[in-house]
Amino acid sequence: MVVHELSETEIDRIFHAMADATRRDIIKQAMLREQSVSELAKRYVMSFAAVQKHVAVLERASLVAKQRRGREQIVQANPESLRRAARLLEAYEDIWRERANRIGEILSNQPEGTEP
Amino acid sequence: MSVISTQKNTENLTLTFVAEFAADIDRVWQIWEDPRQLERWWGPPTWPATFVRHEMFVGGESRYYMTGPDGEKARGWWKIIAVDGPSGFEFEDGFAGDDGEPSGFLGSTRCVVTLEQNGGTTRMTTVSSFESAEQLEEMVKMGMEEGMGLAMGQIDALLAE
Numbered sequence: 001m002v003v004h005e006l007s008e009t010e011i012d013r014i015f016h017a018m019a020d021a022t023r024r025d026i027i028k029q030a031m032l033r034e035q036s037v038s039e040l041a042k043r044y045v046m047s048f049a050a051v052q053k054h055v056a057v058l059e060r061a062s063l064v065a066k067q068r069r070g071r072e073q074i075v076q077a078n079p080e081s082l083r084r085a086a087r088l089l090e091a092y093e094d095i096w097r098e099r100a101n102r103i104g105e106i107l108s109n110q111p112e113g114t115e116p
Numbered sequence: 117m118s119v120i121s122t123q124k125n126t127e128n129l130t131l132t133f134v135a136e137f138a139a140d141i142d143r144v145w146q147i148w149e150d151p152r153q154l155e156r157w158w159g160p161p162t163w164p165a166t167f168v169r170h171e172m173f174v175g176g177e178s179r180y181y182m183t184g185p186d187g188e189k190a191r192g193w194w195k196i197i198a199v200d201g202p203s204g205f206e207f208e209d210g211f212a213g214d215d216g217e218p219s220g221f222l223g224s225t226r227c228v229v230t231l232e233q234n235g236g237t238t239r240m241t242t243v244s245s246f247e248s249a250e251q252l253e254e255m256v257k258m259g260m261e262e263g264m265g266l267a268m269g270q271i272d273a274l275l276a277e
Contacts, residue, residue, distance in 0.1 A: 012249050089131060089252070090124070096122070096131070096133040096135075099157055107144070
């Protein structure tokens with residue numbers, strides 16, 4: 001099963017990385033197109049160093065990859081890791097969907113309940 | 117039955133799930149309170165649940181196991197934190213060892229269930245809170261129907277939270 005593939009540390013890193021609004025925005029920007037750290041830094045009211053730190057957190061969680069190109073550091077999104085994190089909560093959501101379906105069946109099969 | 121909304125919060129590791137049923141609130145309460153009805157829906161068809169203990173009062177506890185296709189058993193427990201039947205209740209859910217007693221493995225999950233009747237329909241809201249991503253993963257393993265495909269990521273929705 002897909003959710004088995006990630007180790008505890010990996011998952012914790014991903015959730016930690018995604019728990020910050022700036023970092024989520026950086027991911028979004030990087031998904032739209034790859035761009036340099038300095039380009040990204042212009043978007044936020046914070047120092048270049050602070051943005052660089054956020055990028056580093058995302059890099060550790062494998063959510064983005066950084067590549068040096070000349071003087072620039074180019075940030076690219078890693079959609080596969082993002083998909084994995086999303087899958088985990090979605091999988092739990094599916095469990096509840098299935099449960100709700102079964103509850104619906106039980107309720108409609110028992111005449112002592114109020115019928116739809 | 118219709119699922120009204122679901123909300124995933126990756127920051128707090130919570131899942132809010134809202135569904136509506138065409139039944140009175142007392143009837144929906146029964147499917148939680150009566151262990152024979154609870155075990156008909158708690159586990160997936162390939163991992164049906166059996167509740168050997170179920171006490172719906174504050175401080176009350178439940179013991180259950182889910183039986184897999186090869187006869188293997190996954191055991192769990194509940195502890196009731198608050199009850200306001202038929203409007204809802206709050207419980208902890210955790211893993212149990214082979215003896216059926218709480219093992220302490222991965223701590224516990226909090227679940228708040230709220231029922232509200234509006235005309236002939238009852239809205240059920242469950243809010244599940246996890247302590248860690250690893251715990252969430254284990255709960256998913258335990259609750260997943262074998263071979264069930266996972267929905268692909270709606271990345272934007274997740275990021276928008």
